[in-house]
Amino acid sequence: MATLKDVARLAGVSVKTVSNVVNGYSFVKPDNRRRVEEALEATGYRPNLGARNLRRGRTGFIALVLPELSIPYFAELAGLVITAAQEHEWNVLIEQTFGTLAGERAALASLGPHLVDAAILSPEALLVDDFQLSVPAVLLGEHAVDVPISRVGIDNVAAARTAVRHLISLGRTRIAAIGAHPHRGTAALRLEGYRTALAEASLPFSGDLVVPALNYHRADGAAAMRSLLDMPTPPDAVFCFNDLLAIGAMRTAAERSLRVPGDLAVVGFDNNEESVYSSPSLTSVAPDKGAIARAAVDLLHRRVESPDDALEDVETPFSLLVRESTVAG
Secondary structure, three states: OOOHHHHHHHHOOOHHHHHHHHOOOOOOOHHHHHHHHHHHHHHOOOOOHHHHHHHHOOOOEEEEEEOOOOOHHHHHHHHHHHHHHHOOOOEEEEEEOOOOHHHHHHHHHHOOOOOOOEEEEOOOOOOHHHOOOOOOEEEEOOOOOOOOOEEEEOOHHHHHHHHHHHHHHOOOOOEEEEEEOOOOHHHHHHHHHHHHHHHHOOOOOOHHHEEEOOOOOHHHHHHHHHHHHOOOOOOOEEEEOOHHHHHHHHHHHHHOOOOOOOOOEEEEEOOOHHHHHOOOOOEEEEEOHHHHHHHHHHHHHHHHHOOOOOOOEEEOOEEEEOOOOOOOO
């Protein structure tokens, strides 16, 4: 493998100049930088990240702690975090907690400066006293716990309100919600947005139309939809707190010979790839997952480099992508 000395010899500069170029320092003369970059390309030099991290007292790894990788939103987000982390020469260790208090506590207990430089966390059950971290961290999403940790996420209240207002604009008046959950902070916020949209349209809120979901899988959405359709007066629309719940709900509607969207309009949340290819395709709230990943990694990098800087809350955009489940093609 080529060394810094090999590159320096070919470029006709000092080893220090090559090191400055490799490490991205700006105080290198343009002609020297050009010669070094050409020599780097010619020799195929690759930096020894392990040695560099050792000198800096770093591991070169960050942790990404997520509830469940079988849920497409988290799987897609993990891939985007890995891509964003590569720009900072970080590798990513992924920990799956299944959203349980025990799983999340175990994940946090394993995080230490001997293993990772920092962590991105998406907790669902942790309590305030559980956030005793030995490495810098960033939280994903909005949570009921109020802890002094920087956060990245969308405005879930506004996103849910936008989804329900879309259903109301279509003339739907009996709108159900699937996905209430006692421990998910995002679920409480999406329920708040649902209720806000109903109130703004002078539509009554009925607790009977809000169905909880212990998990956010297709089977949970299908079961919740069956209970709604068994009501004396079933809903004419349903807002689901993620896409898998919505796809399960549409399956039940099809089994009951209901037309979507003719008899039942359905909106999901997360805009997973499956929502594009389901039949009918699913109208869904689309968080900018790429922006979430980049913001989380960039914010984490700032926390590592300047741990005494003020905490930050970064709000990323969302949109509502209207498809066949609410407006027939």
